[in-house]
Amino acid sequence: MRAYSTQFGTAQIHLRNPLISAFWSFAFPGCGTLAQGRLLKGLILIIWELTVNGSAKVNLAIMYSLLGKFEMAKQVINERWFLLYASLYVYAIWDSYRGSVALNQQYILADREDASIRPFVLKTYEQNPLDTRNPLLASALSLLAPGLGHLYVNKLISGMFFIAWTIVVMYFSHALPAVQATMLGHYDQAIRIVNMQWLMYLPSIYGFVLHDACVAAVELNKLAEKEQSKFLRDNYQPSNFKMPL
Template structure:
């Protein structure tokens, strides 16, 4: 999906059209957009919305079943790609790390593969957009040169990357904390609660 986004968005010039629309240059936005590619982009968005809704409903049903059956939660998992253990995480720290560098918040909450992907994707976008040299030129006062060197088609990926990773890292930390609470509650009930105790 990310490769599809990159190819279709790049060829349709959607990011440039968004930038011109935000600047109030609507005629320029209409001129820059490539309609043949844009219609493919619409199809991707419709599919993404439908698939996320369908997937969320299915996951919610699985959660309800697991919760009702009081299914066991494995507090420690070792796989070939990583090791994972349940431990509380600070959601604000996850968001702050994602703000510093997209992907660090995911690494903090042990979402290793998405974390590596977002670090890599951010490096690619920063490189092709010339964002960091533009920041350097801005800091020394070369504002016109900084504006000319930036590739806005690539730079416009950054708001969506930052918005998503900050939100996703925060939500992941919150959900992991809920899972830790459930696992600890089940462990204490199974191992330390008297069998004749009546729940109030």
């Protein structure tokens, strides 16, 4: 089975580069797993990352290290939590790589089987038609607000999670007041009010949703083409059919 459609989205397997999956788990543990469609494990790893990272102050230590303030990095880091973070980090990267290799093997078998795909789902709460999406529009919506691109490609659970996650990060990082102060030229005030521990989550969020929404749209288009191709093969006569005289 290449794909399974429900009212909450279409779960599908397709060929992935294991190194890219590992990279997204390197950028933010859980994102590489989430991109594979393994929602439960991905969300658990992301929540675990947020909890441990925030308690260990990993983002602050990274910021001070990049600025060359290594003594400050040593002071802010919580070693008890940081040692727990290392195990999470290694596992997330390994699991994303291993999962991509296994899913690629499953996809090759499913593609050779050429199993049928349910093209339309109609339920009480939502409908999910299998049709094409514009990858550039999916990325643009994700850039406008993380999660909107996922809603556009009918990945409802991921989309709602990223919307909620972005709201939390924006609130605790004071990103929007800092942007407003910067636009007014009050740079010192922007630096004072921003919370870098939370703000440093944003590059990972934006980078991942832009990539994942675009890939999801491309693969959804491929899936729609395969379903249409199979439907035409199964329901229309071959070109060499001899019409009776």
